[in-house]
Amino acid sequence: xxxxxxxxxxxxxxxxxxxxxxxxxxxxxxxxxxxxxxxxxxxxxxxxxxxxxxxxxxxxxxxxxxxxxxxxxxxxxxxxxxxxxxxxxxxxxxxxxxxxxxxxxxxxxxxxxxxxxxxxxxxxxxxxxxxxxxxxxxxxxxxxxxxxxxxxxxxxxxxxxxxxxxxxxxxxxxxxxxxxxxxxxxxxxxxxxxxxxxxxxxxxxxxxxxxxxxxxxxxxxxxxxxxxxxxxxxxxxxxxxxxxxxxxxxxxxxxxxxxxxxxxxxxxxxxxxxxxxxxxxxxxxxxxxxxxxxxxxxxxxxxxxxxxxxxxxxxxxxxxxxxxxxxxxxxxxxxxxxxxxxxxxxxxxxx
Amino acid sequence: xxxxxxxxxxxxxxxxxxxxxxxxxxxxxxxxxxxxxxxxxxxxxxxxxxxxxxxxxxxxxxxxxxxxxxxxxxxxxxxxxxxxxxxxxxxxxxxxxxxxxxxxxxxxxxxxxxxxxxxxxxxxxxxxxxxxxxxxxxxxxxxxxxxxxxxxxxxxxxxxxxxxxxxxxxxxxxxxxxxxxxxxxxxxxxxxxxxxxxxxxxxxxxxxxxxxxxxxxxxxxxxxxxxxxxxxxxx
Numbered sequence: 001x002x003x004x005x006x007x008x009x010x011x012x013x014x015x016x017x018x019x020x021x022x023x024x025x026x027x028x029x030x031x032x033x034x035x036x037x038x039x040x041x042x043x044x045x046x047x048x049x050x051x052x053x054x055x056x057x058x059x060x061x062x063x064x065x066x067x068x069x070x071x072x073x074x075x076x077x078x079x080x081x082x083x084x085x086x087x088x089x090x091x092x093x094x095x096x097x098x099x100x101x102x103x104x105x106x107x108x109x110x111x112x113x114x115x116x117x118x119x120x121x122x123x124x125x126x127x128x129x130x131x132x133x134x135x136x137x138x139x140x141x142x143x144x145x146x147x148x149x150x151x152x153x154x155x156x157x158x159x160x161x162x163x164x165x166x167x168x169x170x171x172x173x174x175x176x177x178x179x180x181x182x183x184x185x186x187x188x189x190x191x192x193x194x195x196x197x198x199x200x201x202x203x204x205x206x207x208x209x210x211x212x213x214x215x216x217x218x219x220x221x222x223x224x225x226x227x228x229x230x231x232x233x234x235x236x237x238x239x240x241x242x243x244x245x246x247x248x249x250x251x252x253x254x255x256x257x258x259x260x261x262x263x264x265x266x267x268x269x270x271x272x273x274x275x276x277x278x279x280x281x282x283x284x285x286x287x288x289x290x291x292x293x294x295x296x297x298x299x300x301x302x303x304x305x306x307x308x309x310x311x312x313x314x315x316x317x318x319x320x321x322x323x324x325x326x327x328x329x330x331x332x333x334x335x336x337x338x339x340x341x342x343x344x345x346x347x348x349x350x351x
Numbered sequence: 352x353x354x355x356x357x358x359x360x361x362x363x364x365x366x367x368x369x370x371x372x373x374x375x376x377x378x379x380x381x382x383x384x385x386x387x388x389x390x391x392x393x394x395x396x397x398x399x400x401x402x403x404x405x406x407x408x409x410x411x412x413x414x415x416x417x418x419x420x421x422x423x424x425x426x427x428x429x430x431x432x433x434x435x436x437x438x439x440x441x442x443x444x445x446x447x448x449x450x451x452x453x454x455x456x457x458x459x460x461x462x463x464x465x466x467x468x469x470x471x472x473x474x475x476x477x478x479x480x481x482x483x484x485x486x487x488x489x490x491x492x493x494x495x496x497x498x499x500x501x502x503x504x505x506x507x508x509x510x511x512x513x514x515x516x517x518x519x520x521x522x523x524x525x526x527x528x529x530x531x532x533x534x535x536x537x538x539x540x541x542x543x544x545x546x547x548x549x550x551x552x553x554x555x556x557x558x559x560x561x562x563x564x565x566x567x568x569x570x571x572x573x574x575x576x577x578x579x580x581x582x583x584x585x586x
Contacts, residue, residue: 075447078467079474086467139466146454149462335506336440339563340360340391346560347363348388 028290029309037317038270038277039232044166045069047092049107051099051173051238053281053302055090058169060311064320068092069164071157087136092165093157096133099173100208101216101265102186107132108223111158117185121147122196129195131187140195162227171281172262173238175208176246176254190246205246207258213265221276232275235266239285241300259286281310352583354384355426357418358434359392361498361566364558365434368572379580387423389414392438396475400482405489407482421482422491430492432539432579435479436531437498439523440565442475443516444507453518468519472526480530487534494537494582496575497524500552505564517550539582545574 015021016033023031047069048058062068074080074088087094098104109115110132121128127140128147133154141147162168178190181204192198208216225231237259245254263282270278285294285306292299294306356362366386372378389399390413399411400421407421422431454462463471473480486493501507501520508516531538547553556571558564567575 072461075445075451075461075463075471077442077445077447077471077475079471082470082474085470137464137466138470139464141464141466146462146464149454149457150464153461335562336444336565337391337393339558339560339565340393342560343360343363343558343563343566344388344390347366 023289028293031289034280034284034313035317038274041066041167041234041318042321043067045164046167046169047071047161047165048169048171049091049093049095049098049104050169050171050236051240052097053173053236053238053240054169054171056302056307057171057236057281057311057314058091059089060307060314061169064311064315066318066321069161071161071164072154085138087133093161094133094136094154095158096136097173097188098170099188100175100177100186101172101213101220102177102179102208103132103188104170105216105220105223106186107158108162108220111155111162112223112227115185117180118183119180119185119202120151122191124195131185131191131196134187134189134194134196159227162224162231165228165231167232167234168224169234169236171236171238172213172266173240174242175213175258175261176242177206177208178203178246179206207247208261210261210264210268213261214268217265217269221273225275232277233269234277234279235269236279237262237266237282239282239294239302241286243300279314281314284310284313352382353426353429354382354432354579354583355423355429356384356386356432356434356496356579357389357421358432358496359389359395359438359498361392361434361438361496362386362388364499364567364569364572365496365576366572367569368574368576371569371573372576379584382580382583384576384579387418389418389435392435392441395435395438395479396441396477398478400478402481402485405485407485422486422489430494430583431486432494432496433479433483434496434498436476436483436495436527437524438475438479439472439520440501442471442523443501443511443519444505446507446510448511448515448519452512452515453522456512456515456518465522468522469526472523473530475523476527476530483531483534483536487536494539494586495531496579497538497540499556499565499567499571500524500541500546500550502554502557502564503547503549503551504554504557513549513551521550537582537586539575539578542574542578545571 045067046061048054058068069092071092072094074083083089087096095107098107106115119131121144122131122134124140127142128144129140130147130151177186179186181202191203221233241255242251242258245251247254266278269276285302294302294309296303356365369386394411394413399414400407400409409415409418409420450461451463452460453468454464483493501516528538545553545556556567558566558568
């Protein structure tokens with residue numbers, strides 16, 4: 001038997017497959033080949049949802065000139081500085097953070113009228129909030145009717161969004177969720193934290209498993225593609241750790257479990273479905289190879305520097321559309337502004 | 352009693368009213384009143400000054416030519432009247448009110464909650480309210496002069512439901528009034544006879560210039576000055 005080195009599969013692997021070449025001998029910021037796209041985004045209509053990290057992705061896509069959809073844009077008279085206080089400009093509709101696969105699935109089901117949760121409002125202070133986006137406004141609505149009215153418009157916008165989206169970008173954030181024992185409705189936040197009142201007989205905690213999340217995501221994609229058969233999906237996993245766990249585990253241990261499951265689901269779906277891609281923002285930000293440098297001092301939230309670095313890796317594969325130089329916008333003063341100048345001139349002349 | 356009135360373009364209406372009163376020779380001799388505009392109200396929702404503690408250093412170029420700082424350095428003992436906090440026109444004239452409406456009026460439009468409307472208004476007036484706080488901090492006497500309600504011949508009424516414009520204007524005035532009351536700042540309000548039943552301005556006070564659907568006429572200026580005189584005498 002020959003002791004000569006045999007040919008084996010690693011021999012034909014590219015350089016990026018080897019730790020020493022790709023990681024060990026490379027400066028953290030120079031690590032390359034994080035991602036290879038499965039399909040182009042270029043001129044596609046893109047919508048986003050998910051855990052809070054998805055906000056950064058949406059903003060960067062918009063700023064880079066991608067065809068980013070916003071079906072609930074802020075009114076022009078709302079100061080941009082407070083858009084996010086009212087859930088504007090965060091995602092492609094005002095659903096707030098969608099942390100779990102079940103929440104995403106039920107959002108679509110609620111929008112399509114296929115699921116109407118029994119509990120439709122939560123009491124909060126002197127008013128009411130929508131249990132499915134309890135912090136979408138900084139103050140509770142004064143009446144139940146206002147919650148309903150706002151939700152009706154919102155869910156109509158969600159349907160329009162899914163009808164128009166070519167690429168749906170979703171950031172998986174959590175496995176832990178609170179749901180209604182009565183009908184399985186999943187809430188983004190634990191009842192009692194931002195509205196409602198916690199009651200053990202009404203709500204229960206669930207830590208969604210790999211098979212459950214896979215099933216939710218498949219169900220979601222099937223329903224979304226019934227509306228829009230050409231829709232494709234780009235998944236990421238949020239690198240933002242759990243703020244708190246409802247399990248008995250220490251928060252970092254619970255976080256590792258949660259993110260591992262989500263990462264495995266995203267990878268599995270991307271490996272098995274031609275219309276699903278996975279972008280590893282989670283690995284770029286949170287693994288030890290980047291030495292935690294992309295986190296803020298709380299070691300939880302991601303710094304702007306981290307977001308820029310992640311998106312730079314993304315844009316290596318998805319080149320931003322060539323932005324045609326728009327003609328310089330000449331501002332036409334509003335008639336009422338013009339008459340203000342006239343009034344001043346008439347009254348004060350050159351004073 | 353030395354009084355300085357300053358603020359947005361509605362100070363022009365007061366100046367015209369002043370001229371009318373002087374022509375009629377009915378000016379109260381005990382009141383020495385100077386009207387000095389800052390300028391067009393379109394800049395009042397921007398950071399138009401630097402807060403220097405007991406005075407505001409005006410930084411908006413278009414205002415600087417008229418007033419360098421408030422309170423004015425050379426007028427330490429004057430009472431100040433300010434036309435600015437009721438400039439609701441900046442908000443209600445937006446054509447986005449054809450898509451969005453205050454929640455109570457929503458039919459098929461997008462509802463704007465009371466909380467959002469409140470923030471829209473406070474955001475629009477944040478710098479003016481800060482300016483008023485500077486006067487309070489500096490222990491200078493200041494009162495606020497209400498500026499006209501919407502005139503229904505304003506072209507915004509052609510595109511936006513009138514009840515929407517009037518509801519936004521009312522919410523604006525009510526909230527600002529609350530803010531001023533909390534600061535114990537007096538308001539010289541528009542007298543009831545100048546206001547139509549629906550809350551708009553009476554057309555009797557339309558500006559003479561046909562294209563001006565925003566400012567009152569000189570008669571309105573005179574009426575408001577008479578209200579100011581009454582307030583000053585009472586005070």
